[in-house]
């Protein structure tokens with residue numbers, strides 16, 4: 001599940017856009033929520049994860065990370081491993 005600014009088709013932030021491209025590059029299907037549409041969810045997710053920024057990518061209910069972390073995982077090939085092997 002991907003909490004982002006805007007939508008996968010219309011990201012409203014470069015950080016969110018980069019993660020969408022990385023996930024698409026791995027041929028991953030993913031759910032998304034545009035946090036700019038709901039201020040309560042925007043603050044609630046930050047409190048839940050104790051992570052102050054968006055985007056935030058979750059897998060099986062756990063925060064994987066934001067843009068910087070996803071980019072690192074993607075470049076090292078670990079994103080694919082994480083998303084496929086832990087199924």
Ligand SMILES: N[C@@H](CCC(=O)N[C@@H](CS)C(=O)NCC(=O)O)C(=O)O
Nearest residue numbers: 013015052053054055066067068069
């Ligand atoms: N280094 C961050 C960059 C993301 C970031 O700085 N996001 C900012 C600007 S889009 C943010 O979400 N600020 C808090 C907010 O808008 O609620 C990452 O790896 O995800």
